[in-house]
Amino acid sequence: MMPLDMRPDAVMQELMAYGQKLSHGVKNLMEVGEISTGVTPKTAVYTEDKLTLFRFDPDPKAVMSRTPLLIVYALVNRPYMTDIQENRSTVKALMDAGQDVYLVDWGYPDRADCFLTLDDYINGYLDRCVDVICERHRIDKVNLLGICQGGTFSLCYAALHPDKVKNLVTMVTPVDFQTPDNMLSHWVQQIDVDLVVDTLGNVPGEMLNWTFLNLKPYQLMGQKYLGLLDTLDDPEALKNFLRMEKWIFDSPDQAGEAFRQFIKDFYQQNRLLKGGLVIGEPVSLKDITVPVLNVFAEQDHLVPPDASRAMRGQLGTQDYTELSFPGGHIGIYVSGKAQKTVPPAIGKWLDARE
Amino acid sequence: MNAWLDSQQGYWKSWADLAQRGMKAPEAPKNPWADTVDQWWKSVSPMAPAPGRDVFDKLMDVSRGYFSLGERFFTQGQTGETGMEAVNGWLNGMQKMWTDWLQTGSQFRPDAMGKGFSTFWDLPLDTWQRLAANVMPMPGDFTHAYHPEGMGQPVRDQVNRFLSIPAVGYTRESQEQFQVLAQRQMDYAAAMQSYQMAFGKLAVETTRKFQEVMQKRVAEGKSISSLRELYDQWVEMSEAAYAEFVMTQEYQELYGRLVNTLLALKHHMARMVDQGLEAMHMPSHSEIRTLQCRQQETRRENLRLRKEIKAIQQQFESLRAQVLMSQAPQAEKPVRTVTTPVKKPGKSK
Numbered sequence: 001m002m003p004l005d006m007r008p009d010a011v012m013q014e015l016m017a018y019g020q021k022l023s024h025g026v027k028n029l030m031e032v033g034e035i036s037t038g039v040t041p042k043t044a045v046y047t048e049d050k051l052t053l054f055r056f057d058p059d060p061k062a063v064m065s066r067t068p069l070l071i072v073y074a075l076v077n078r079p080y081m082t083d084i085q086e087n088r089s090t091v092k093a094l095m096d097a098g099q100d101v102y103l104v105d106w107g108y109p110d111r112a113d114c115f116l117t118l119d120d121y122i123n124g125y126l127d128r129c130v131d132v133i134c135e136r137h138r139i140d141k142v143n144l145l146g147i148c149q150g151g152t153f154s155l156c157y158a159a160l161h162p163d164k165v166k167n168l169v170t171m172v173t174p175v176d177f178q179t180p181d182n183m184l185s186h187w188v189q190q191i192d193v194d195l196v197v198d199t200l201g202n203v204p205g206e207m208l209n210w211t212f213l214n215l216k217p218y219q220l221m222g223q224k225y226l227g228l229l230d231t232l233d234d235p236e237a238l239k240n241f242l243r244m245e246k247w248i249f250d251s252p253d254q255a256g257e258a259f260r261q262f263i264k265d266f267y268q269q270n271r272l273l274k275g276g277l278v279i280g281e282p283v284s285l286k287d288i289t290v291p292v293l294n295v296f297a298e299q300d301h302l303v304p305p306d307a308s309r310a311m312r313g314q315l316g317t318q319d320y321t322e323l324s325f326p327g328g329h330i331g332i333y334v335s336g337k338a339q340k341t342v343p344p345a346i347g348k349w350l351d352a353r354e
Numbered sequence: 355m356n357a358w359l360d361s362q363q364g365y366w367k368s369w370a371d372l373a374q375r376g377m378k379a380p381e382a383p384k385n386p387w388a389d390t391v392d393q394w395w396k397s398v399s400p401m402a403p404a405p406g407r408d409v410f411d412k413l414m415d416v417s418r419g420y421f422s423l424g425e426r427f428f429t430q431g432q433t434g435e436t437g438m439e440a441v442n443g444w445l446n447g448m449q450k451m452w453t454d455w456l457q458t459g460s461q462f463r464p465d466a467m468g469k470g471f472s473t474f475w476d477l478p479l480d481t482w483q484r485l486a487a488n489v490m491p492m493p494g495d496f497t498h499a500y501h502p503e504g505m506g507q508p509v510r511d512q513v514n515r516f517l518s519i520p521a522v523g524y525t526r527e528s529q530e531q532f533q534v535l536a537q538r539q540m541d542y543a544a545a546m547q548s549y550q551m552a553f554g555k556l557a558v559e560t561t562r563k564f565q566e567v568m569q570k571r572v573a574e575g576k577s578i579s580s581l582r583e584l585y586d587q588w589v590e591m592s593e594a595a596y597a598e599f600v601m602t603q604e605y606q607e608l609y610g611r612l613v614n615t616l617l618a619l620k621h622h623m624a625r626m627v628d629q630g631l632e633a634m635h636m637p638s639h640s641e642i643r644t645l646q647c648r649q650q651e652t653r654r655e656n657l658r659l660r661k662e663i664k665a666i667q668q669q670f671e672s673l674r675a676q677v678l679m680s681q682a683p684q685a686e687k688p689v690r691t692v693t694t695p696v697k698k699p700g701k702s703k
Contacts, residue, residue: 011424011581015420015421015424026410114643114646115650115651124657183600190607192610199620218589218592221412222589225416245409
């Protein structure tokens, strides 16, 4: 038997069909209209510098949890991934699960922000956002949901301010930054981060884009677009694809000093796990005594599951739960299956600890 | 719109006819099928809206490679070769081309499949080149004009010796700056060359592994019956080989060197620009950074003091409330009235 059974006329037919799909696709492309992002209505309740704290408008008839849930997203990429489209909104699903949802939008740092440190972000901006929510609701503590790097920040915050956190949920959050399968970590070990920041000031979002795309270049920069061809006939599918593309390439610049510390202390020296991390004050995972729910993705190529699971046994809390999802780093937010399982599970876990 | 669609369908049908005839023509263009994609997109792209145009540009890049791949198999199929012979011919050709390039260090990277398929090999490097171009102050895609492959070690050694000559005279400092600049440029060029060479070796290894995969398919009785399936299998192999390579110590060092040398070059250029600005009594980048740093420190101090003041105010309010509470009972205590009955005069027992 021959492994290749392709006739020349079949190849020709295949490419003709390809060309016709392109033609149809361009028609839909011309009619696609504006690509909107972030579907759930929200209100800005606090702003400071480039930061905006949003509250997602609750349904007046809905019964909500007494303790609000603050979503802390990463500095890398934009938080509207959690609310990207109507049927793929983690925010909406959390609200349907009875949560009163707030979100920190870090904004787009510019060159004036290059001296913002992790201390400024975590003990400054994030702490003041928590204070605003506590004052609005006349409570002492909030629930935190940290995503990716935002989860790492949330862990640090919970360790530094245990009196202000009631429950902590982390999603696809790295704790061990040097697992053997962590490609990103492997690549940055020999980067002179001081030279990067001293030269560039803020680190361009483009540089991070290139790095992420190069994790799987042939799929993410090539094959993915061939896959697009099969969905071009469907205007909604095309719109969804364009929405994802917009998010993927919408990377803010990283404030230089925060980037410097994050790469050196977390990626290069793994201090969150090994100890020695200082963000204003010394940070120890053992100081986290609040209940923790750790959600991670089994096929995550950006934050390998072991990087997240490393939290187990390191925290000071006795109430630690894990929830794994069979998907990727982005799929945990946008896949239909994830929408049906993850936010309800988070809501249920929080309600049990209200 | 329907008329336009019909015309598009007609375009692809005509292309199919011409492609078949064109392959036999003695003066057929080198990459007619990939060119077809280019020409089609050039005619259509002005009408495409901005949000989708970038995505379609990327789709066109992939399409060129895909059409080149199809063209290869179609051509060889027409000469009577079987599919497997065509694949082996393609893979052997690519292996030889990359191996020759690695051995001779020729000036230009080979284009294994003509115009289209080279975009596949260039995918890991393409975004780096755009990034490098954006990071550097020079206009255009600076790194594309840079061809370090032709600069062998003897040439580099000679240039290094030249650059080490001590600068003399009144302008020695600026001479030294330019010497350092040239040295940094060469360091970056050398790092880029090493990086590209490593990917050349990866290409050879990928083609070898793909041949193994095809042999394995023979053993398992599986066959590939479409171009898309072949492409997907090729991508799967390439990703696996790439993932293995980029987790090696060698890659870590190459990547680190590439980033560090580019930024060392930019750092030095920025310093030279700053010196020029200072000479013209204009604000320089380093001055602005100092101001920004001090401003951020002042803001931090300001916020910390505000927090302390707020805490003190709260303590004060708490103490005040306690004091008022302790004073309040004395003020509100009711006055006790004692009445003494008045004795009437004259009556006694």
